[in-house]
Amino acid sequence: MPLVVEGLRYAIAGRPLLGPVDLRLDHGGITAVMGPNGAGKSVLLRLLHGLVRASSGRISWAGRALDDGIRRRQAMVFQKPVLLRRSVAANIDFALKLRAVPDIAGRRDELMRLARLDHVAQRPARVLSGGEQQRLAIVRALALEPDVLFLDEPTASLDPAATLAIEDLAKTVRDRGVKIILITHDAGQARRLADDIVFLHGGRVTEHTPATRFFERPASAEAAAFLAGKIVL
Ligand SMILES: Nc1ncnc2c1ncn2[C@@H]1O[C@H](COP(=O)(O)OP(=O)(O)O)[C@@H](O)[C@H]1O
Ligand SMILES: [Mg+2]
Numbered sequence: 001m002p003l004v005v006e007g008l009r010y011a012i013a014g015r016p017l018l019g020p021v022d023l024r025l026d027h028g029g030i031t032a033v034m035g036p037n038g039a040g041k042s043v044l045l046r047l048l049h050g051l052v053r054a055s056s057g058r059i060s061w062a063g064r065a066l067d068d069g070i071r072r073r074q075a076m077v078f079q080k081p082v083l084l085r086r087s088v089a090a091n092i093d094f095a096l097k098l099r100a101v102p103d104i105a106g107r108r109d110e111l112m113r114l115a116r117l118d119h120v121a122q123r124p125a126r127v128l129s130g131g132e133q134q135r136l137a138i139v140r141a142l143a144l145e146p147d148v149l150f151l152d153e154p155t156a157s158l159d160p161a162a163t164l165a166i167e168d169l170a171k172t173v174r175d176r177g178v179k180i181i182l183i184t185h186d187a188g189q190a191r192r193l194a195d196d197i198v199f200l201h202g203g204r205v206t207e208h209t210p211a212t213r214f215f216e217r218p219a220s221a222e223a224a225a226f227l228a229g230k231i232v233l
Pocket of ligand 2: 041042043
C-alpha cells in the first residue's frame with residue numbers, strides 16, 4: 001500500500017497553499033506530520049484522503065490513483081470529533097452497518113472494550129468527556145476496517161491523561177496493521193508514537209526523516225528551529 005505523492009499542488013483562487021510536494025510513505029506504522037500553524041498539514045491530509053482535489057500532481061496508494069474505492073478503505077478523525085446525537089453503542093453500530101459487518105453486537109462490544117467505553121455504552125455520545133469522545137471517534141473509524149487512519153491533531157484539546165489514552169489506542173490500531181498518518185504539534189507525542197516524521201513549512205516538505213534521527217538531528221533548518229522552541233520529553 002505504499003503511498004506515492006508526486007508534484008502535488010493545491011491552490012485556492014490562484015493562491016498556492018501547498019506544494020509542490022513529493023512523498024513516499026511505507027505500509028504500516030505511524031507517520032507524524034509536523035510543522036508550524038498554517039504550514040499546510042491539514043490541507044495535505046485532506047488531499048491524501050481525497051476530501052479536496054489537488055490543483056495538480058498525483059496521489060497513488062499501492063500503485064492505484066486515489067479513487068472512491070481507495071477512499072472507502074480510509075478513515076479520518078478530526079481534532080473535534082463529529083459524533084451522532086445517539087448513544088455510544090449506536091455511533092459504532094452506524095459505522096458497522098455501513099460496512100455490513102456480520103455480528104454487529106459482538107464487534108461493537110469488542111470495539112467499545114478497545115476504547116475502554118464499555119461501561120458507558122448506552123450513554124449519549126455527547127455527554128462523554130473530550131477524551132472519551134475522541135476514543136469513540138477513533139474506534140468508530142476502526143469499525144470501517146480502514147487500511148489507513150488519518151488523525152488531525154486528535155489530542156490538541158485534551159489533558160495529559162486523556163492524551164496518553166489516545167496514544168495507547170493509536171498504538172493498538174497500528175498493531176492491527178492499520179497505517180496511521182497523524183498530524184501533531186506535540187513533539188513529545190511524535191517522539192512517543194511516530195516511526196517517521198514529515199515536516200511541513202510554508203506548504204512544502206522540508207524533510208521526511210526517521211523519527212529517531214529527526215529528534216536527534218533534524219535535517220532541515222526549519223525543523224531545527226521548530227524543535228528549538230519545543231519541549232521534547
Ligand atoms: N479553505 C481554505 N480557504 C483558504 N485558505 C485556506 C483554506 N484551508 C486552508 N487555508 C490556508 O492554507 C494554509 C494551510 O492551512 P492548514 O493546512 O489548515 O494549516 P495547518 O498546518 O495549521 O493544518 C493556511 O494559510 C490556511 O489559512
Ligand atoms: Mg491543521
